[in-house]
Amino acid sequence: MATVLTETENELIELYTEKAFQAYQSGKLSEAARCAQRILDFDPEDANALFLKGATIGRASKPGQLYIEQAFAIWKPLVNQLEGEDKTLMIDAISHAFAMMTETPVMLGFRFWSSYYSLGTIQTLRDVLQELLRLSGALVAEPRDAWIPPLFRANYVTWVYDVVGADLAVPTSCEEAILDAFYDMAHALYELAKRMPPEVPGAPLLRRRTLQALANFEERNHRDGHPERRAYLLQEQSLLA
Numbered sequence: 001m002a003t004v005l006t007e008t009e010n011e012l013i014e015l016y017t018e019k020a021f022q023a024y025q026s027g028k029l030s031e032a033a034r035c036a037q038r039i040l041d042f043d044p045e046d047a048n049a050l051f052l053k054g055a056t057i058g059r060a061s062k063p064g065q066l067y068i069e070q071a072f073a074i075w076k077p078l079v080n081q082l083e084g085e086d087k088t089l090m091i092d093a094i095s096h097a098f099a100m101m102t103e104t105p106v107m108l109g110f111r112f113w114s115s116y117y118s119l120g121t122i123q124t125l126r127d128v129l130q131e132l133l134r135l136s137g138a139l140v141a142e143p144r145d146a147w148i149p150p151l152f153r154a155n156y157v158t159w160v161y162d163v164v165g166a167d168l169a170v171p172t173s174c175e176e177a178i179l180d181a182f183y184d185m186a187h188a189l190y191e192l193a194k195r196m197p198p199e200v201p202g203a204p205l206l207r208r209r210t211l212q213a214l215a216n217f218e219e220r221n222h223r224d225g226h227p228e229r230r231a232y233l234l235q236e237q238s239l240l241a
Contacts, residue, residue, distance in 0.1 A: 003043045013039050017048050029056045047086070050078045051093055058101035063109040063124040066131055068101060072139050072148070080144050091147050098151045099158070102132065107162045117171065119178050125163070126185035132159065133188055136195070156196040157203055163189055164210045172220040179221050183229065186213050190236070211236055 005013070020035035033056040039049035058071030075094055082090055109125035136152045139145065171182055193210040196203040211233075218233050 003045060005043060009042045013042055013046065017046075020049070020052050024052055024055065029059055032056050047078060047082070047090065050074055051090065051097075054078070054094075055097040055101070058097060059104075061101050061105050063105050063112060063128055066105060066128065068098075068131070068135055069139070071097075071101065072135075076139075076145065076148075079147060095151055095154065099155055102155055103158055103162065106132075106159045110163045114167075114169065117169075117178075119175070119181060122178060122181045122185060126181050126188060129159070129163075129185060129188035129192060133191055153195070153197055156192050157200050157206065160189060160193045160196060160206050160210060161202070164193075164206060164213060168213050170213060170216045170220060179217075183214075183217055183221075183226075186210075186217055187232075190214055208240060211240060 016035045016039045020032045020039070023029075023031035023035060032052055036049040036052040036056065039046050040053065043049070054071040054074035057067045057074070061067045079087060079090055079094070105128045106125075109121075109128045112121040113125045115121075132152075136149065139148050171178055174182075190207075190210045190213075193203075193207040196207060198204060214229075214233050215237070218230055222230065
C-alpha cells in the first residue's frame, strides 16, 4: 500500500531528493545516503531514495570490501515492482551505477598488485574477479531477474581491459602462494573474457591477450603438481585456434 503523505512531507521529499542526487553526482556518497534515508523515513517505498540507497552502498566498494550484493538486495525488489517506462528508466540508472561500483575495485585491485607485487594485493585482485564471476549467476534467482545479466555483459570488456589492457607482468621465482593466487586471478580474468560480447570492438583481442597471460604463466611457472592448468590452457588454445 502506498504511503499517504502530507503536502509538507511531499515538499520535504522533493527537497531531499534534489539534494541527494546533487551529492551523489558530486561523489559525496555519505551526504547522498543521509538524504536518501531522510526520504525513506517519510516514504519507505520512494523509488529515487531506494535507488540512491543501493547506489551509495555499492559505490563504497573497494578491493577487499565489496558491497555489490547488498546493493542488489535493495535494487531487485525495487525493479521488480516497477513497470513500463518507470522500470526501464530505473534499470538504466542502475546500469550506470553498477558500472561505477564495479570498475573501481577492479582498477584499484590491479594498481595495488602492479605497485606492490605482494601476496595480499594479488589475493585481493583475485577475490574481486572471482566475486564478479560468482555474482553474475548468484544474483539471478528467478525469471524476473532477467534484467541483471545484461548489466554484467555491458561491463566484461571494461573489467578485462582494466587488468590485461595494461602491462600485466607475470610473476616468476616467487613464493608458491603468490604464484597460486596469480594463476587463480588470471584464470578468473579469462573466464570473464570468455563472456565478453564478441561483437564489441576489441573483445576478441582482449580474450587472446588474456589467454596469453595464462600461457606465459604456464611457460614460466609450470609445476608437475598442477597438470590441470596445462590441460585447461591447451583446451582453450584449441578453441581459439
